[in-house]
Amino acid sequence: MAKIGETQYIWKDGAFIDWKDANVHVLAHSVQFGSAVFEGIRCYATPKGPAIFRLREHLKRMLNSCKIYRMPVPYSLDELVEANRALVRKNGIDACYLRPMVIRGYGAAGMVPFDSPVEVYLPCWPWGAYLGADALEKGVDACVASWNRVAPNTIPAIAKIAGNYLSGQLIKMEALQNGFDEAIALGPDGMVSEGSGQNVFVVDGGVLYTPPIDGTLLPGITRSSVLAIAEDLGLKHVVQPLAREVLYTCDELFVCGTASEITPVRSVDRLPVGDGKVGPVTRALQTRFLDIVNGRTEDTHGWLTFVR
Ligand code: PMP
Numbered sequence: 466m467a468k469i470g471e472t473q474y475i476w477k478d479g480a481f482i483d484w485k486d487a488n489v490h491v492l493a494h495s496v497q498f499g500s501a502v503f504e505g506i507r508c509y510a511t512p513k514g515p516a517i518f519r520l521r522e523h524l525k526r527m528l529n530s531c532k533i534y535r536m537p538v539p540y541s542l543d544e545l546v547e548a549n550r551a552l553v554r555k556n557g558i559d560a561c562y563l564r565p566m567v568i569r570g571y572g573a574a575g576m577v578p579f580d581s582p583v584e585v586y587l588p589c590w591p592w593g594a595y596l597g598a599d600a601l602e603k604g605v606d607a608c609v610a611s612w613n614r615v616a617p618n619t620i621p622a623i624a625k626i627a628g629n630y631l632s633g634q635l636i637k638m639e640a641l642q643n644g645f646d647e648a649i650a651l652g653p654d655g656m657v658s659e660g661s662g663q664n665v666f667v668v669d670g671g672v673l674y675t676p677p678i679d680g681t682l683l684p685g686i687t688r689s690s691v692l693a694i695a696e697d698l699g700l701k702h703v704v705q706p707l708a709r710e711v712l713y714t715c716d717e718l719f720v721c722g723t724a725s726e727i728t729p730v731r732s733v734d735r736l737p738v739g740d741g742k743v744g745p746v747t748r749a750l751q752t753r754f755l756d757i758v759n760g761r762t763e764d765t766h767g768w769l770t771f772v773r
Contacts, residue, residue, distance in 0.1 A: 472556040476587035494569035494581035499628025501568040502530040510559035511760025516769035530624040553772045562592035595724035604729035605646035610636040614658040617680025637661035652681035657707040664688035668717035668746045673702040687721040717744030727751040
């Protein structure tokens with residue numbers, strides 16, 4: 466599992482502070498009650514210098530998460546874009562992972578958060594493969610989680626906020642302790658929802674499928690990129706609910722997310738997916754995705770924000 470590799474500076478509320486000074490009180494509202502909105506964004510080393518993948522979309526999702534939780538953020542989208550670019554420059558790194566956070570700090574005594582200040586932190590650090598060094602190449606072994614995802618209109622699944630990740634932790638720990646690399650969770654209706662930190666795609670009969678944004682899963686930015694690339698490649702793609710057993714019978718399966726990028730799944734609950742090898746559609750989508758993010762092919766969608 467990946468440990469955080471430190472960089473020198475973190476942006477906090479408009480200024481750079483030392484990594485070691487980015488501390489919060491144990492009674493900060495976010496620590497007690499899980500109210501830390503965050504994002505996870507990759508910056509890639511391209512031939513034209515470091516480039517952040519879909520920075521605006523990530524920050525927009527962050528501001529939407531804050532809106533749902535009534536957290537006023539005193540920075541505009543443009544200001545946050547510039548602050549993240551400055552952060553990577555200031556730390557003098559190229560490929561890295563950015564983790565913008567909007568937290569409720571120390572102040573409120575109880576659950577009602579309004580007496581806690583809203584604080585914005587922008588850290589980044591170097592981070593390599595998430596699901597293992599050869600996961601992109603060979604794929605991973607997954608299970609179906611015994612834990613379901615949250616039900617719609619309970620805890621909003623489209624908000625990326627710390628408290629939601631209690632669900633992901635249960636799902637992922639169970640998978641690892643049972644000898645799997647990752648788990649796919651079902652929604653409360655028993656239909657496929659998402660992985661602990663990834664969206665799910667199935668390929669069957671040459672058609673690409675993924676579940677809809679149904680209130681049980683995070684609308685992944687990689688998910689939307691995969692759908693756009695499928696369109697570019699002329700691949701038929703359908704957003705529709707998927708029954709659990711489709712995971713066992715489909716030709717190809719993959720999970721996708723910022724950390725996992727496009728990771729093939731080679732087995733589910735010990736049943737091989739297709740012939741157990743990475744399929745051609747998964748490989749074609751993955752190759753095009755990795756070529757775009759690494760600046761090896763034209764960025765026709767304008768997904769890269771260059772840092773310098
Ligand atoms: N679902 C969950 C629960 C996640 O944590 C993530 C990672 N942010 C994703 C899906 C994929 O989202 P994205 O592609 O925007 O990283």
